[in-house]
Amino acid sequence: MWTSRTTEAYLTASCHYMQSHILETLHIPGQHTADNIAEHLIRMAVDWDINHKVQAVITDNVANIVAAVRKAGWKHIPCFAHTLNFVVKDAIKADPSLDSLLQKCSAIVGFFPSQHKSSREAQRNSKSAEDAGT
Numbered sequence: 001m002w003t004s005r006t007t008e009a010y011l012t013a014s015c016h017y018m019q020s021h022i023l024e025t026l027h028i029p030g031q032h033t034a035d036n037i038a039e040h041l042i043r044m045a046v047d048w049d050i051n052h053k054v055q056a057v058i059t060d061n062v063a064n065i066v067a068a069v070r071k072a073g074w075k076h077i078p079c080f081a082h083t084l085n086f087v088v089k090d091a092i093k094a095d096p097s098l099d100s101l102l103q104k105c106s107a108i109v110g111f112f113p114s115q116h117k118s119s120r121e122a123q124r125n126s127k128s129a130e131d132a133g134t
Contacts, residue, residue, distance in 0.1 A: 001032060001065060011037065013044045023048050034067035041072050061086070 001011050009032060012025040024044050030036065045051035056075040059065045060082040069076040092098045 001028065001037070001062070011040055013041065015048075015050065032064055034064045034071055037064060037068035038071035041068060045072075 001009055003009055009028045010025055011028050013023045015021050015023055024047075026040060026044075028036070028040060041057075042051065045054055054074050056077050057069040057072075058077045058079050059069060061078050066076050066078075092102055
């Protein structure tokens with residue numbers, strides 16, 4: 001599941017066998033319950049005639065997704081990258097000096113995009129003023 005910029009939820013299914021392929025992406029309105037997600041997953045698998053071929057499903061560790069995969073009758077495997085991300089975040093939080101350093105770095109990085117945007121706006125305003133004077 002993922003969320004668009006307009007905050008709409010989508011479910012994308014892909015398959016991996018020798019090559020990787022995106023099977024389908026669908027809008028998931030309403031509640032993102034395990035039952036609702038499982039229903040969509042099963043329908044996708046049936047539509048693609050792979051319901052009997054699914055060996056395992058790799059997802060993030062969100063409870064409703066894990067439960068949906070299990071309700072569909074498939075083996076769930078947690079995504080290694082997602083799990084590793086949680087481990088690193090927990091390790092940083094466990095060391096106060098690292099957490100403080102990370103917050104300072106985030107503040108510095110966050111400063112530059114706003115400065116760049118402000119700089120562009122100032123340039124546009126300056127150009128508009130020049131154009132108006134000619």
